[in-house]
Amino acid sequence: MTRYVVDVMPKREILDPQGKAVLGALPRLGFEGVSEVRQGKRFEIEVDGEADEARLEDVRRMAETLLANPVIEYFTVTVGEDAS
């Protein structure tokens, strides 16, 4: 079993109101010097077998088909720690 991690983030040019809300809250909590917050999503996907290029490609296709909307988001896929 291998765990793959897909991080999905709003593209830089897309307004991120959720990140802006967090950015607005931090100074009120006393955290100084924070200039930007962007909020995204993290998916942990467990797939049978060892990590190889074919399975990585599968996960990339999952990301571009369903997990991310390439019009407004970009994603990265990394192989995480062994899920077992």
Add this chain to the structure above:
Amino acid sequence: MRIGVVTFPGSLDDVDAARAVRLAGGEAVALWHGDADLKSVDAVVLPGGFSYGDYLRCGAISRFAPVMTEVVAAAHRGLPVLGICNGFQILCESHLLPGALTRNDHRKFVCRVQRLRIENNRTPWTTSYAENAEVTIVLKNGEGGFVADESTLERLEGEGRVVARYLDVNPNGSLHDIAGITNEHGNVVGLMPHPEHAVEDLTGAGTDGLGFFTGLAALGAVPS
């Protein structure tokens, strides 16, 4: 004219949309998200709501519902499709329309009576309106900000594919004040405001919304 209205789990406005179809003189046909069957309808409405709980992204799961495989194929063959609010989001996720709908720039859910200009009255859904008609219908959304890259926006503007534009106030941060767009062939329309809530004097913001449904119903009245 038989107009199908799809119900997804979490659809809210399917009953209103069906009612609007009937008030406009059409026959409303209930379609179910889990059935890959359009029941030979002449057009389809994807209604507003929070299909699949808006999980992942608005419309992202609905796009893969069995009924949508049929809707996408039929839309490519020219079937008139109108997506309202969540329906618009589903059409963008399905790539039947370009761009995406994102969270309102001011971060609040907005519910208001909204003035619009109908800039393209050549789609099957807008033929009842005069070109550049100014109408007042209802708007309610949390993720209604239309975004697309510069070249897509240029194409939409240049090809006259902006169907409706917000007047007075941009309620959600939509680029170019876009409230609704159509595809290259003009048969698929996505609209963020809700014409189905403005079809009777008793409730809502008047009856300006009825025109979105009467155009097609009238087509059906012509003997073929």
